[in-house]
Amino acid sequence: MEAESMAQLPRGAQWQYEPKWDGFRCLLIRDGSRISMQSKSGRDLVRYFAEVASAAAALSSKELILDGELLIQLNGEYSFDVLLQRIHPAASRVKHLVEETISSCMLICRHHRTKARNARFGRMDPAALQQHLNKAERHAAEGRQLVARQATAIADPNKHGHDTTDARKVLNTLTDTQAIHEKDVRRLRDELKAASQPLA
CATH class of the missing domain: 3.30.470.30 (DNA ligase/mRNA capping enzyme)
Incomplete structure (x- = not known):
């Protein structure tokens, strides 16, 4: 059955709801x-x-x-x-x-923790993970500063020969890269937290 776009969410006991999976x-x-x-x-x-x-x-x-x-x-x-x-x-x-x-x-x-999960985190060195986390956080902070500087460049689109479209493309690329960096930081934080916990 194919889903159909509706202006309003159907109501009533006969309806069941589930997420629209992107797969x-x-x-x-x-x-x-x-x-x-x-x-x-x-x-x-x-x-x-x-x-x-x-x-x-x-x-x-x-x-x-x-x-x-x-x-x-x-x-x-x-x-x-x-x-x-x-x-x-x-x-x-x-x-x-x-x-x-x-x-x-x-x-x-x-x-539930599994043997594979315990074996994986058992091989991790929390000190080494902390180094990676510190480096990732530093890069993320640098990315925020870089985006802030590029944002001001849009106000002068003719500077250095760039037009507004090019300036926006640069800004969008930097913003996307920044989001990736911050996601990596969150992942490293989670792994460091898990590696620091006693294994069951």
């Missing part, structure tokens, strides 16, 4: 040892999401149909751009993305 709609079918994953257009997705097919093969149910959304989480947010990179003709590229994205290397399941 790939997928129909996963298991029939014994055979597993298929179909997109809305009928395209087979098993090749691109082999780890999902493997997880379905490990379920106790031998016959099932799952209608859901394929998502990839990156730095705490769902990234459709990273998801699109999975649909690539090169098998090596697909394998690399499976290994690098959170969808295949989840170490924490809600509030």
Whole structure:
């Protein structure tokens, strides 16, 4: 069923609500040892999401149909751009993305610590993490100062031969870079906090 845009949110007991996921709609079918994953257009997705097919093969149910959304989480947010990179003709590229994205290397399941998670943080040196955090915070602060200076450049678009559009492009690029830096700082803070806690 395709979603339709509405001017107002429907009300009533007959309605159920769920988030609008920014991913790939997928129909996963298991029939014994055979597993298929179909997109809305009928395209087979098993090749691109082999780890999902493997997880379905490990379920106790031998016959099932799952209608859901394929998502990839990156730095705490769902990234459709990273998801699109999975649909690539090169098998090596697909394998690399499976290994690098959170969808295949989840170490924490809600509030339960796993052996893999403990092993990972057990190898971390809190002092080394603190150095990385200090460096990231310094770069983030430098980025804020850089953006502030560029903001004043827009008031004089003809200075040094740049027009207003170019100045705005520079500012937008710096702002995007700054957001990435600050997200990295938050991630490092979380890892430092986790590494400093006693392992269960």
